[in-house]
Amino acid sequence: MSVKRKAKKPDHSLPQWRFLTVIAFILLGFAGLVVRTGWIQIVDPDRLRLEGDLRSLRTTADESGRGMVTDRNGEQLAVSVPVQAVWADPKAVHESGSLDNTRAWQALAEVLGIDVKELTSRIADPRRRFVYLQRQITPAVAEYVSKLKLGGVYLRRESRRYYPAGEISAHIVGMTNIDGSGIEGVERSFNEWLSSVPAERKVRKDRQGRVIENIGIVKEGKKANNLVLSIDQRLQSLAYSSLKYATEVNKATSGSLVLLDVTTGEVLAMVNTPSYNPNNRGQYQGFRARNRTVTDTYEPGSTLKPLVAVSALEHGITNWSEVFDTRPFNIGGKRVTDSHRMAQGNLGDILKFSSNIGMAHIALRMPPQQIVDTLTQFGLGVDSGTGLMGESSGMLPVRRRWSEIERATLGFGYGLRITPLQLASAYATLANKGIRKPISILKVNEAPQGEQVVSRKDAEAVMLQLESVVEHGGTGTKAEVPGYRVAGKTGTAKVAIAGGYGKDYVGTFAGFAPVSNPRFAMVVIINEPQAGAYYGGMVAGPTFAEVMSGALQLYNVPPDAPQTIDPNKPQISLARQEVKVVPHT
Numbered sequence: 001m002s003v004k005r006k007a008k009k010p011d012h013s014l015p016q017w018r019f020l021t022v023i024a025f026i027l028l029g030f031a032g033l034v035v036r037t038g039w040i041q042i043v044d045p046d047r048l049r050l051e052g053d054l055r056s057l058r059t060t061a062d063e064s065g066r067g068m069v070t071d072r073n074g075e076q077l078a079v080s081v082p083v084q085a086v087w088a089d090p091k092a093v094h095e096s097g098s099l100d101n102t103r104a105w106q107a108l109a110e111v112l113g114i115d116v117k118e119l120t121s122r123i124a125d126p127r128r129r130f131v132y133l134q135r136q137i138t139p140a141v142a143e144y145v146s147k148l149k150l151g152g153v154y155l156r157r158e159s160r161r162y163y164p165a166g167e168i169s170a171h172i173v174g175m176t177n178i179d180g181s182g183i184e185g186v187e188r189s190f191n192e193w194l195s196s197v198p199a200e201r202k203v204r205k206d207r208q209g210r211v212i213e214n215i216g217i218v219k220e221g222k223k224a225n226n227l228v229l230s231i232d233q234r235l236q237s238l239a240y241s242s243l244k245y246a247t248e249v250n251k252a253t254s255g256s257l258v259l260l261d262v263t264t265g266e267v268l269a270m271v272n273t274p275s276y277n278p279n280n281r282g283q284y285q286g287f288r289a290r291n292r293t294v295t296d297t298y299e300p301g302s303t304l305k306p307l308v309a310v311s312a313l314e315h316g317i318t319n320w321s322e323v324f325d326t327r328p329f330n331i332g333g334k335r336v337t338d339s340h341r342m343a344q345g346n347l348g349d350i351l352k353f354s355s356n357i358g359m360a361h362i363a364l365r366m367p368p369q370q371i372v373d374t375l376t377q378f379g380l381g382v383d384s385g386t387g388l389m390g391e392s393s394g395m396l397p398v399r400r401r402w403s404e405i406e407r408a409t410l411g412f413g414y415g416l417r418i419t420p421l422q423l424a425s426a427y428a429t430l431a432n433k434g435i436r437k438p439i440s441i442l443k444v445n446e447a448p449q450g451e452q453v454v455s456r457k458d459a460e461a462v463m464l465q466l467e468s469v470v471e472h473g474g475t476g477t478k479a480e481v482p483g484y485r486v487a488g489k490t491g492t493a494k495v496a497i498a499g500g501y502g503k504d505y506v507g508t509f510a511g512f513a514p515v516s517n518p519r520f521a522m523v524v525i526i527n528e529p530q531a532g533a534y535y536g537g538m539v540a541g542p543t544f545a546e547v548m549s550g551a552l553q554l555y556n557v558p559p560d561a562p563q564t565i566d567p568n569k570p571q572i573s574l575a576r577q578e579v580k581v582v583p584h585t
Contacts, residue, residue: 065159066180067194067224069173069187071233072266072443077173078187080159080180084142086112086133089152090123096151099123104148111144112137123152135178136160161187165233167275168240171291172231172267172388172441175278184278184289186227186441188389196224228443230266235259238550239269243524246543247273250507250529256292257543258424259551260521262512264447265428265437267386268520268551270421294384294391297417298525301493302354302536303510304375304413306462307426309347310434311374312362313458320347320461326357332405336360339492339535340475352468354475354490356412363411368402371410377436377453378426380418384439394418413493424523427510430466431487431518434459463487467515476509478541481549483559485515488544490536495528504528507539513548516560520551 069078093099099120109116112134122131135158137145142155161176163169174185181195182188202215239257247255259269276288290296312318323344328337340353350358363371376382381396395417397410409415421439429436437450466487469476475490488511494501507529512521524540524547533539551557 065196065224066161066176067196067226069194069227069229071229071231071236072268073232073234074228075233076164077169077229077231077233079162079164081162083136083138083158083160085135085156085158086137086142086145087154087156088123088131088133089154090128090131091126091152093123093150093152094126098151098153101150104150108133108145108148108150108153111141161278163278165236166279167277168237168271169231169233170275170278171272171289171293172229172270173278174389175281175284175289178281184389185291186229186388189387190227193225194227197222230261230264230268230441230443231270232268232554234554235269235547235551236271239547240271240273240275242543242546243271244273244275246524246526246539249531250526250533250539251531252526252539253528254292255527255543256296256420256523256525257547258293258420258523259547260424260428260439262428262431262518262521264444265425265439265450266444267421267439267441269547270441291388291390293420294386294388295419297392297394297419298506298527299414299416299493299496300418300423301413301491301506301508302356303423303489303491303508303523304416305351305354305359305411306430306466306489307375307378307380308359308363308371308411309351310430310454310458310462311371312347312366313461314374314455315366315370317365318347318362322346324350324358324361326350326355328357331360331408332403334405336408348465348468351462351465351489352474354469359411360408364404364407366407368397368399368407368410372396372398374454375416375426378429379436379439380422380426381416382422384419384421384425386421386439386441388441391421392419394422413491420523420525423508423510424521427488427512427523428521429453430459430463431512431521433463463512463518464515466511470511475535476511476537476541478537479509479511479544479548481513481545481552483561484513484549484552484557485561486513486545486548487511487515487518490541492534492536505534507534507536509536509540509544511544511548513552514557514560519555519557520548522548522551 065080109119174187177183182191243255243257255273257271272292338355381394383393397415433456434454435450436453470480470486491508493506495504507526510523512518524543526539529539
């Protein structure tokens with residue numbers, strides 16, 4: 001009898017040692033993780049913190065604007081307005097695949113005014129992380145760009161300088177470049193004062209770029225300062241309008257005007273033509289941006305005669321009663337003539353009728369250095385101290401030997417070069433009875449003391465005599481201001497060229513008002529008029545009258561004409577002789 005054996009089932013269970021081995025490895029790995037975690041978080045946490053900080057810590061700069069420039073009355077002349085800049089991250093552009101959206105890129109190019117090929121070429125390199133596409137765009141353009149939703153294209157806040165007065169005050173205010181640094185005018189001269197330094201803060205951001213923790217200040221910033229100019233924008237506008245009209249009517253190449261407050265030395269108006277619009281950088285031209293009142297020099301011509309007269313009186317070279325032979329004469333191979341011919345005249349007549357011959361006789365009696373020293377005392381040939389960029393100090397002649405013709409012509413304004421601002425300062429000194437005050441383009445709270453640079457008696461005598469220049473028969477009748485006593489001097493000088501003098505002229509009128517108590521001094525210069533008239537009284541006189549009239553009325557200066565004699569005030573007697581004036585043909 002056979003016995004059947006049961007077949008054994010296979011044993012699929014793991015041996016005890018294998019199970020324990022697996023458990024051991026798991027425990028060992030877990031222990032390693034625990035140890036590693038403990039090491040990272042307790043023993044050596046700096047590296048982990050560093051990695052986290054690299055991903056979340058950011059240094060941001062607080063927004064800071066540029067200081068505002070205003071006139072003396074608070075009228076805004078330069079302000080910063082918020083705008084946007086369009087920039088791109090080329091790497092992000094390529095990774096997002098936004099380049100496939102050709103219609104959107106075409107729209108972006110059109111709204112930014114850039115050729116689409118040039119636009120795409122800027123982002124062609126995927127290794128770059130930042131590139132400007134357009135700066136200082138308007139809010140409307142920025143909104144349009146944001147709606148295009150192009151990957152890798154972003155907007156960035158910045159500011160743009162805006163000049164409400166435009167071309168009227170462009171030469172004195174100046175302008176900034178696209179980065180906000182001054183490049184012209186007071187924007188450049190006072191760039192550090194107007195500029196701010198943004199404060200830097202360290203913050204922690206999340207992956208969406210939101211600030212979740214404010215760590216603290218990294219670098220202290222500096223707030224911008226506002227700048228208050230001495231300019232009165234009302235007078236500035238009037239002066240520019242009048243000067244521009246005179247330049248166009250006389251077909252002149254350029255013109256300049258400076259108006260000073262005699263009592264404080266402040267510049268109330270400073271304009272030039274042609275001008276430029278600082279809000280439109282695309283039309284910027286260097287020759288238009290030049291502030292000619294301080295950068296350009298010229299020979300003053302007859303406007304120098306009153307200063308030479310003061311020097312002659314101070315040093316006893318002549319007096320008001322001496323009569324000079326004013327017939328043409330030759331000297332050094334040159335002939336000295338007058339535009340108004342007369343046989344003889346005293347110092348008063350020489351000034352009234354602007355006699356070159358009479359002043360030549362006076363200058364020939366004087367040591368040239370004596371005249372130069374007096375001109376220096378009046379502020380000619382020296383820096384005005386305004387701090388304006390590009391200011392020229394001019395040139396007073398310094399020679400060991402002087403020819404007779406050089407000495408003679410120095411007496412009527414040739415052989416030296418000065419700026420319009422220097423001449424205005426000299427006439428303000430004359431109007432202030434010989435007290436020279438520092439010139440300022442910033443508003444002053446208190447009038448400076450000033451310095452008595454020439455004799456008060458002689459300065460006042462010449463000042464009163466210059467009133468006859470504007471009266472009937474004088475060379476500056478077109479500078480007359482109804483209701484006010486005006487004093488001044490015309491000047492007509494030939495333009496110096498290589499090897500001598502050309503055929504063009506510079507017409508000037510310099511003066512002040514009211515004579516009884518001078519408040520304003522002004523210089524008007526018309527360069528190279530081509531419309532026929534070229535004498536200073538003809539081309540510059542009307543502008544002087546218009547602007548001076550506006551200034552006197554705007555500041556409520558009481559009229560002082562007709563002249564009333566104050567018995568308590570000593571009167572200056574000017575002995576005169578009857579002189580027959582024959583117009584030059």
